[in-house]
Amino acid sequence: SLRPPPPPPTSTSMAPKPVSTAGKAPASTASKAPATASKAPSKTTDKKAGKKTKSAAPGDGEKKKRKKVRKETYSSYIYKVLRQVHPDTGISNKAMSILNSFVNDIFERIASEASKLAQYSKKSTISSREIQTSVRLILPGELAKHAISEGTKSVTKFSSATTTK
Template identity: 45%
Template sequence: MPYREMGNFWTFQNTDMTAQQKKTKCCRCGRRRCHRRHCHHHRCPESFAQYFPLLLNKIHPGLKLSQETMHIMDSFVKDMFARIATEASSLAHSTNRSTISARDIQAAVRLLLPENLSKNAVNQATRALLRFSRNK
């Protein structure tokens, strides 16, 4: 039973909820009348930071990243994503198309990254697409 201290005395804290209050509580976040959009308020959809520890654990188990490193990596990934998207958009626009294709993305990666890094990135992306289409 939960107790709380008041001065020098310990008093019982009443935490019993009525049946109606139990029904109105959300199962995930504990709020009343939650509409599911509040349940994941702690996640930042515009951040890639949740993926860095997973990748690092596959490559070097036991190593961890500091918050500053996570922030730097996140801003780097966002910057490269924006650069690749901009370059692919201009490539699609130069060929009078309104849709960015996988070929435009591949060409943008080859233009932006150094030769050995771009070859590795294209190979990894091709393997990932094959794996995705195989599992579908």
């Protein structure tokens, strides 16, 4: 492939680079390479170097530069609860996805109801009181009672932990 010639030097004190070093790292980073190699493994420098050489080909280089987007789920917490309730029972990925969607749905319902309650009382902050009221409104009967008792227990535990610090 044809490369454009390197740009001319901006100051007269800097000597022009030979054409043969156009694809290599600048001399300033080359002198630092042995120092970094003794401090840390060369694993990270290999990846960076690989990205630099691949950047000439736009198809390959862009795929390597992208970071994997982290998806936030409740999977680990659901699994911990499953271990407490049924230690010898597993769960499929599909079932975990359904439970994760369920938790997100309930969260959205409670949060939106709590937001409405805060707006009605002309408050800009959602407190545990709005959450408790929205749980009473959204969840049916016995489920609401259990949720409120667990929530109250958690808020009490959190409050006592923050006051002791």
